[in-house]
Amino acid sequence: MYRMGQEEINAVARVIESGQLFKVNSGTLQESYNFEKELKDKVGVDHTILMTSGHAGLTAALIGMGIGPGDEVIVPAYTYIATAMAVVAAGAVPVIAEIDETLMLDPKDVEKKITKKTKAVIPVHMQGNPCDMDAFVALGKKYGIAVLEDACQAVGGQYKGKYLGTLGDAGAFSFNYFKVISAGEGGALLTNNKSIFEKALIYHDSSAVAYFGNQMEDFSTETFCGHEFRTNEITAAILREQLKKLDGIINDLREKKNMLRDALAPHFKFIPSNDYDGCCATSLTLQFDSAEEAEKIAKNSKACTVPINTGKHVYTAWDCILNKRGAAHPLFNPFNFEANKGYEYDPACCEKSLELLKKAGHISINPDWTKEQIDAIVKRLVDAKNA
Numbered sequence: 001m002y003r004m005g006q007e008e009i010n011a012v013a014r015v016i017e018s019g020q021l022f023k024v025n026s027g028t029l030q031e032s033y034n035f036e037k038e039l040k041d042k043v044g045v046d047h048t049i050l051m052t053s054g055h056a057g058l059t060a061a062l063i064g065m066g067i068g069p070g071d072e073v074i075v076p077a078y079t080y081i082a083t084a085m086a087v088v089a090a091g092a093v094p095v096i097a098e099i100d101e102t103l104m105l106d107p108k109d110v111e112k113k114i115t116k117k118t119k120a121v122i123p124v125h126m127q128g129n130p131c132d133m134d135a136f137v138a139l140g141k142k143y144g145i146a147v148l149e150d151a152c153q154a155v156g157g158q159y160k161g162k163y164l165g166t167l168g169d170a171g172a173f174s175f176n177y178f179k180v181i182s183a184g185e186g187g188a189l190l191t192n193n194k195s196i197f198e199k200a201l202i203y204h205d206s207s208a209v210a211y212f213g214n215q216m217e218d219f220s221t222e223t224f225c226g227h228e229f230r231t232n233e234i235t236a237a238i239l240r241e242q243l244k245k246l247d248g249i250i251n252d253l254r255e256k257k258n259m260l261r262d263a264l265a266p267h268f269k270f271i272p273s274n275d276y277d278g279c280c281a282t283s284l285t286l287q288f289d290s291a292e293e294a295e296k297i298a299k300n301s302k303a304c305t306v307p308i309n310t311g312k313h314v315y316t317a318w319d320c321i322l323n324k325r326g327a328a329h330p331l332f333n334p335f336n337f338e339a340n341k342g343y344e345y346d347p348a349c350c351e352k353s354l355e356l357l358k359k360a361g362h363i364s365i366n367p368d369w370t371k372e373q374i375d376a377i378v379k380r381l382v383d384a385k386n387a
């Protein structure tokens with residue numbers, strides 16, 4: 001969350017005064033529907049669904065794609081655990097693939113890991129950095145597998161002029177506290193595919209979607225039992241204000257990232273990017289020659305974080321996935337399903353990724369930094385390097 005203030009306070013007050021807090025209502029505000037429409041118009045897709053979280057958006061997208069037991073879905077070794085958990089929530093098996101020097105999912109390793117069971121791949125735009133979407137869309141076509149973009153950390157970022165989350169068959173955004181725009185919690189699914197949209201809509205609000213309003217009017221999908229990931233008018237009202245601020249936040253992040261990069265360029269190397277100008281610019285990532293150098297500079301500068309140390313963002317810390325604890329009840333655990341039986345994880349499956357994550361340093365960018373604050377960070381980093 002970067003910028004939240006009086007506009008969001010007024011928006012919340014507006015909803016409370018209206019007394020209409022439920023998504024489907026007869027009031028004039030229609031915050032949820034307006035947010036879904038404004039988001040659709042902003043990023044250029046046919047369908048969006050506001051949900052309670054990014055995890056809900058990812059899971060609903062997989063359900064919408066028809067993915068379930070017996071299917072494998074390829075995820076990167078470097079992503080928040082929620083990406084892999086969404087695959088398990090859909091009843092399928094997450095297969096872990098290497099990242100490349102950009103720290104994004106490596107399309108070459110994905111191609112090696114495609115089997116008869118592979119039904120989808122999830123490129124994750126970590127820290128708002130675009131994945132090589134041309135390669136993933138091509139892989140999707142070549143092997144007939146779906147492409148689901150995890151754009152939870154990448155709201156407002158672009159790849160070759162198109163918004164992240166809109167280039168694959170579906171995409172998911174997160175609006176939790178740590179994201180580019182936020183309502184504390186929240187998420188969205190984006191797709192141009194009507195069939196994915198229909199199933200995802202039913203799945204995310206299965207006890208109510210057929211009951212409230214005329215949401216299933218032209219649907220060819222019948223109702224089924226899913227979950228409740230429906231959100232509310234307060235969340236939507238906050239997000240409508242946040243969406244208005246998105247361009248300003250991204251522009252300022254990019255400006256501050258470029259200032260920092262220019263100042264650091266004589267002293268440091270940076271990771272390569274699939275589209276530097278399109279990235280959200282929430283971070284600038286240094287590339288070090290060794291893990292020792294990365295640890296030394298992170299410790300002494302307190303200005304960057306080595307990604308190997310970021311807990312559940314690295315697959316080796318996904319204990320419930322690696323140990324196949326996919327549910328509380330053993331019979332409900334997808335790893336125990338007959339169709340999924342036999343899949344085993346090797347904790348050493350993505351050693352190249354671990355090496356890359358040890359030799360990098362993320363510097364978080366703040367869109368409201370002053371020139372003096374940027375100079376101070378540069379000094380800390382350069383001093384730490386020379387210490």
Ligand SMILES: Cc1ncc(COP(=O)(O)O)c(C=O)c1O
Pocket residue numbers: 052053054055056079080082083124126150152153173174175176186187
């Ligand atoms: C890459 C990635 N995917 C998925 C998620 C899940 O989002 P949420 O917390 O909104 O469920 C996150 C959240 O941190 C994330 O960073």
